[in-house]
Amino acid sequence: xxxxxxxxxxSLAAATALLLTVPGILLARWLAYSQRPWRSLxxxxxxxxxxxPPTVLGFYLLSVLGTxxxxxxxxxxxxxxxxxFSFTGLLVASLVFNLPFTVMPMQRAFAAIAPELLDAARTxxxxxxxxxxxxxxxxxxxxxxxxxxxxxxxxxGEFGVVLMVGGNIPGExxxxxxxxxxxxxxxxxxxxxxxxxxxxxISLAALVVVSQLSxxxxxxxxxx
Amino acid sequence: xxxxxxxxxxxxxxxxxLGLALTLPxxxxxxxxxxxxxxxxxxxxxxxxxxAAADLRYALDEVVVxxxxxxxxxxxxxxxxxxxxxxxxxxxAPFDIFMSADEALVQxxxxxxxxxxxxxxxxxxxxxxxxxxxTPITADxxxxxxxxxxxxxxxxxxxxxxxxxxxxxxxxxxxxxxxDLWALLTPRLVLGENVAQAAQFARAGAAQASLLALxxxxxxxxxxxxxxxxxxxxxxxxxxxxxxxxxxxxQAATQLYAYLKSPVARAVLRRYGFTLxxx
Amino acid sequence: xxxxxxxxxxxIPLAARFTCQAGELLALVGPSGAGKxxxxxxxxxxxxxxxxxxxxxxxxxxxxxxxxxxxxxxRTVGMVFQNYxxxxxxxxxxxxxxxxxxxxxLERRARAMQALTTxxxxxxxxRRATQLSGGQMQRVALARALVREPRVLLLxxxxxxxxxxxxxxxxxxxxxxxxxxxxxxxxxxxxxxxAHLLADRMVVLRHGKTLQEGPPDxxxxxxxxxxxxxxxxxxxxxxxxxxxxDTADGQLRVAWGxxxxxxxxxxxxxxxxxxxxxxxxxxxxxxxxARAAGDSAAIALTLERAAALGDSVHLTxxxxxxxxxxxxxxxxxxxxxxxxxxxxxxxxxxxAERMVVF
Numbered sequence: 001x002x003x004x005x006x007x008x009x010x011s012l013a014a015a016t017a018l019l020l021t022v023p024g025i026l027l028a029r030w031l032a033y034s035q036r037p038w039r040s041l042x043x044x045x046x047x048x049x050x051x052x053p054p055t056v057l058g059f060y061l062l063s064v065l066g067t068x069x070x071x072x073x074x075x076x077x078x079x080x081x082x083x084x085f086s087f088t089g090l091l092v093a094s095l096v097f098n099l100p101f102t103v104m105p106m107q108r109a110f111a112a113i114a115p116e117l118l119d120a121a122r123t124x125x126x127x128x129x130x131x132x133x134x135x136x137x138x139x140x141x142x143x144x145x146x147x148x149x150x151x152x153x154x155x156x157g158e159f160g161v162v163l164m165v166g167g168n169i170p171g172e173x174x175x176x177x178x179x180x181x182x183x184x185x186x187x188x189x190x191x192x193x194x195x196x197x198x199x200x201x202i203s204l205a206a207l208v209v210v211s212q213l214s215x216x217x218x219x220x221x222x223x224x
Numbered sequence: 225x226x227x228x229x230x231x232x233x234x235x236x237x238x239x240x241x242l243g244l245a246l247t248l249p250x251x252x253x254x255x256x257x258x259x260x261x262x263x264x265x266x267x268x269x270x271x272x273x274x275x276a277a278a279d280l281r282y283a284l285d286e287v288v289v290x291x292x293x294x295x296x297x298x299x300x301x302x303x304x305x306x307x308x309x310x311x312x313x314x315x316x317a318p319f320d321i322f323m324s325a326d327e328a329l330v331q332x333x334x335x336x337x338x339x340x341x342x343x344x345x346x347x348x349x350x351x352x353x354x355x356x357x358x359t360p361i362t363a364d365x366x367x368x369x370x371x372x373x374x375x376x377x378x379x380x381x382x383x384x385x386x387x388x389x390x391x392x393x394x395x396x397x398x399x400x401x402x403x404d405l406w407a408l409l410t411p412r413l414v415l416g417e418n419v420a421q422a423a424q425f426a427r428a429g430a431a432q433a434s435l436l437a438l439x440x441x442x443x444x445x446x447x448x449x450x451x452x453x454x455x456x457x458x459x460x461x462x463x464x465x466x467x468x469x470x471x472x473x474x475q476a477a478t479q480l481y482a483y484l485k486s487p488v489a490r491a492v493l494r495r496y497g498f499t500l501x502x503x
Numbered sequence: 504x505x506x507x508x509x510x511x512x513x514x515i516p517l518a519a520r521f522t523c524q525a526g527e528l529l530a531l532v533g534p535s536g537a538g539k540x541x542x543x544x545x546x547x548x549x550x551x552x553x554x555x556x557x558x559x560x561x562x563x564x565x566x567x568x569x570x571x572x573x574x575x576x577x578r579t580v581g582m583v584f585q586n587y588x589x590x591x592x593x594x595x596x597x598x599x600x601x602x603x604x605x606x607x608x609l610e611r612r613a614r615a616m617q618a619l620t621t622x623x624x625x626x627x628x629x630r631r632a633t634q635l636s637g638g639q640m641q642r643v644a645l646a647r648a649l650v651r652e653p654r655v656l657l658l659x660x661x662x663x664x665x666x667x668x669x670x671x672x673x674x675x676x677x678x679x680x681x682x683x684x685x686x687x688x689x690x691x692x693x694x695x696x697x698a699h700l701l702a703d704r705m706v707v708l709r710h711g712k713t714l715q716e717g718p719p720d721x722x723x724x725x726x727x728x729x730x731x732x733x734x735x736x737x738x739x740x741x742x743x744x745x746x747x748x749d750t751a752d753g754q755l756r757v758a759w760g761x762x763x764x765x766x767x768x769x770x771x772x773x774x775x776x777x778x779x780x781x782x783x784x785x786x787x788x789x790x791x792x793a794r795a796a797g798d799s800a801a802i803a804l805t806l807e808r809a810a811a812l813g814d815s816v817h818l819t820x821x822x823x824x825x826x827x828x829x830x831x832x833x834x835x836x837x838x839x840x841x842x843x844x845x846x847x848x849x850x851x852x853x854x855a856e857r858m859v860v861f
Contacts, residue, residue, distance in 0.1 A: 067316035082316030120588035
């Protein structure tokens with residue numbers, strides 16, 4: 001078991017889910033409620049990481065984050081270290097390719113809220129923030145939690161983008177998925193098997209929780 | 225009805241769990257701290273990072289363990305294809321030492337002023353024909369039985385590293401072209417991302433024969449894994465393997481680099497078939 | 504006082520203008536799709552109408568001409584939605600208290616409890632909103648609308664989601680409750696019956712346009728146009744040529760069904776022009792054939808169809824000349840005693856004071 005890789009994966013998953021929570025909620029809400037014509041364009045752009053091959057995504061990210069690119073160069077100048085092949089760079093990439101995994105379930109959760117409840121909140125004098133806090137979040141939370149769990153689970157499992165943007169640097173960007181790949185190449189099959197089993201269990205647990213949450217959502221809709 | 229009551233309780237539990245029981249301003253205060261926790265744990269004492277060609281996997285592991293025992297410093301090694309490392313290093317990958325299987329890549333990095341100096345030749349790689357245990361093909365350096373096996377169907381897949389970016393893959397192609405097998409084998413090739421992956425295909429029996437690095441097949445994991453024959457070095461361009469200290473490498477990396485050049489390290493490499501002679 | 508002017512072409516055409524005094528209950532009536540709910544939502548600030556002015560007492564909530572727009576949550580309206588829109592995750596008292604969330608926590612609760620007592624729901628405050636009956640939900644919604652002491656109370660089809668029995672009881676409750684309200688109350692309904700029972704005045708809307716405004720009795724009995732007449736249930740609407748018109752003695756004679764009828768005069772109409780007029784089915788007097796013989800006002804018709812609906816029978820009658828159709832309603836008892844049969848003769852009278860000329 002590569003504990004260091006596990007720690008990196010866990011940090012990456014937690015940081016990704018946490019950092020995407022607030023922007024994810026705001027973006028998902030906007031997508032769920034907005035009727036602007038370019039809404040679907042934004043939605044399509046957001047969904048791109050879902051269907052793009054990880055290598056394509058990785059290539060573009062690398063060309064943005066690398067020292068030769070403006071963003072990478074700026075980071076290098078500010079922090080004195082390259083952005084690509086660092087944990088921070090990996091985190092940036094992770095935020096990008098996880099965006100649809102976070103936003104889509106959240107969007108569904110907000111869209112499922114009956115619009116007259118939001119109207120009722122407004123005629124009750126509730127501000128936008130209070131409506132979000134008192135009405136929308138309590139009604140949408142199973143979907144929001146699902147989104148964060150899916151994001152974290154997906155981060156643990158992502159391979160292609162991580163390999164391209166992060167390289168395979170132990171203690172920095174070698175995540176558990178990369179470590180499994182590395183162990184297999186080194187013929188340390190037992191270690192690979194242990195880590196694979198761990199990832200399998202985590203994925204299974206995440207899906208069980210998600211299915212429970214969607215059950216909670218269904219029963220709530222049935223009651224309304 | 226009970227479902228909805230349970231839902232309320234679960235909501236509060238979930239909010240607490242997520243730390244969302246905080247107000248928004250509080251959340252914004254906590255977030256940077258959490259980020260720091262997530263990001264800031266990696267950099268402790270300086271640990272030199274080595275990007276090493278895949279053929280070094282077992283040999284270098286032994287060198288690094290010996291170095292750690294002697295100096296107390298743990299080096300971190302990433303194995304991969306030299307070509308991949310080359311492009312990663314151009315993008316600013318934070319490796320301190322690059323041990324390439326192809327000296328041209330090191331020379332190119334040196335020309336781009338990314339290295340400390342021109343580096344040092346540390347080995348000349350050798351290629352072997354490897355046949356996994358239980359496969360009815362004889363590994364001979366003239367490919368006699370491979371040729372026959374190809375004709376009678378005993379050989380289905382042949383593994384080599386990817387010639388596009390792995391030096392051992394390129395050398396393997398040169399060898400196969402020299403013995404007039406390239407055209408025949410092309411439809412049956414399995415390409416590993418690097419020579420270690422090609423070895424993995426071969427060892428797992430996914431390919432009945434393969435061209436691998438000598439340094440891999442002499443390593444303990446390959447004991448009893450199959451038979452091999454060393455290929456005549458004249459059949460391919462010499463695999464001149466060069467290592468280099470990258471620009472900006474720290475004290476610890478410089479010391480490690482010096483150790484890699486030392487007779488002690490050389491002795492280990494030699495045991496894995498890495499010699500400096502072309503024969 | 505509430506003063507509303509709404510004009511737009513798209514997405515829903517609107518041309519509505521009406522006022523509602525403090526303490527008055529105004530019903531907005533019209534078929535579905537008439538724009539009633541849009542009007543209500545525009546008053547609440549939930550939808551934006553292109554050209555709009557909404558004045559409440561001395562406050563201007565919206566005036567597109569002067570660029571004034573007050574957001575929904577700053578308008579102090581009380582609104583009851585068609586399906587009540589109670590917050591399903593909150594209990595009854597929290598649902599109501601949310602509308603006064605700006606007050607200190609303890610006062611919030613006290614005010615909510617007080618409002619619940621007013622609507623007769625004391626004792627149910629810890630129930631979840633989803634555990635209530637339709638009638639109880641409506642009362643919670645009413646308490647939630649009233650607890651913040653709104654400047655205007657808006658009711659959007661508040662009786663549509665409950666059964667008939669509950670509805671009758673809720674009518675009574677609203678009638679009692681509104682006597683204590685000193686604010687304009689606007690009720691949207693598609694039911695004339697509801698408007699008649701509850702409203703002081705009603706506004707008839709069709710395709711977003713105000714067609715007629717007035718006390719329900721007047722609108723229902725004296726529609727000012729064929730359109731309104733049709734909406735308020737005038738089953739008999741005709742277009743007939745004018746034979747003679749005398750504004751001095753109030754006589755308007757028209758040719759109809761092979762005979763001449765005397766209609767009340769509203770304005771001078773030249774002979775030969777066509778006038779639209781009507782009478783409700785209930786106002787057509789059916790007399791027994793025997794008694795009517797020789798009576799000059801009586802008109803002999805033929806029964807085309809009789810449909811028994813509970814205690815009454817709806818008759819479709821036809822004139823011999825011109826095949827004009829007249830609809831009338833008689834009691835079942837009368838129908839049976841009179842021995843009227845399809846194809847047989849029926850004599851009716853059309854009382855001049857009940858006929859409406861447009």
